[in-house]
Amino acid sequence: HSCPTMIDQEEQRGAGWALCFYQKHPTWEVRMMIQMTWLHRLLWGLLSLGGLLNERSLRPLLQWLIDNGKSQLALxxxxxxxNWYNVRGVYAAYKNLGVEGS
Known part of the structure; x- marks a missing residue:
């Protein structure tokens, strides 16, 4: 899979099934499962350095890993x-839902 395809899948996953699942089961446990907590935003924000570690900045490392037979590590x-894109997708969909529901 290419990075743009994988990014799109993560955003759609966050915006689609995760939010639908939360609407049906609005519990803390579900929020944890779909990464819709301030903790997840903080965690993935820190791990990605606020988005600085992304498909563009990590491309050379990912390509090197793939070229050296370490595709699982690259993944x-x-x-x-x-995951940062997924969390952002969940929050964007939730925000849009709130605006549409108003």
């Missing part, structure tokens, strides 16, 4: 920014 490194 785990990519999780840093992919």
């Amino acid at each position: 785990e490194v990519a999780r840093i920014f992919l």
Whole structure:
């Protein structure tokens, strides 16, 4: 998979099923599962350095890992920014829902 495809999938996952699941089950446990807490925003914000560690800045490292047969490790490194996109997608969808529901 390419990075843009994976990023889009994470944003859609956050905005789609996660928010729908939370609407049906608005509990703290579900918020934890879908990473919709201030803790997750802080965690993924810190791990991605506020978005500085992203598909562009990590491209050379990811390519090197893939070229050296470490594609699974490259995917785990990519999780840093992919989860950041997911969390942002959840919050964007929640905000849009709040505006639409007003």
